[in-house]
Structures are given as structure tokens and as C-alpha cells.
Amino acid sequence: MEIVTETVGGELYQYIPLGEYVVRALGICGGRPTFKYTRVEVAGALNRLAAGEAMSQIVEGYGDRVSREAMQEAVFLAGGGADVPVLSCLYNSPRFPGRTDS
DSSP states (O other): OOOEEEEETTEEEEEEESSSSEEEETTSGGGOOEETTSOOBHHHHHHHHHTTOOHHHHHHHTGGGSOHHHHHHHHHHHTTOSSSOHHHHHHSSTTSTTOOOO
16 A cells, blocks of 8 residues: 655645545554544544444544544445455554454
8 A cells, every 4th residue: 555645734644545534644543543634543433333322423522523424434444345454453553462353
């Protein structure tokens, strides 16, 4: 996957796109998937959804930082709906050492 480099707010922002809204930004959250241009980790949003919180409440809670479309993409990617190993990205981290998407 190709690293994309942009300037955001005068700062260099480098990321690997996993989708339109979900990225792995270099130096942000240990490289775990986040929503583009935020430090909001996809795993946290998905955990809230899995705990029964409504998607509309999650989106509202993040204000204008995470859209409904971004949440829908995260669910799609986590469900294996793309050729991107998103679950491996989520779980192969210090928070979940040794865990894989299997």
C-alpha cells in the first residue's frame, strides 16, 4: 500500500488509506486504524457499536469528526468487506498483543 502525504493545518500528515475514511496514519495512535484527519481509533468506535450503542449516538458523540459514512465504512472493513486486513491492524497492537483476525 502506498503512503499518502498531505499538509493539514500546516502540518505534514502521512497515512496509508484503508478506505475513504479509515487510515493508518504514521505516528498517530501507534499506527492503529483511525478515522482520517482524527485521532479517533476505529477500534473504539466499533467497540461502542458492539456494546449496543446506536450508530447515530456514536456519530453524534464524535461531533463533526466522524461521519455516519465513516462509521459504515469501518463496519464494512472490519467485516472483511475489502482486501485490507483491518482486523489484523486493530488487534495486532500493544493493546491486543499476539491477537490476529482469525
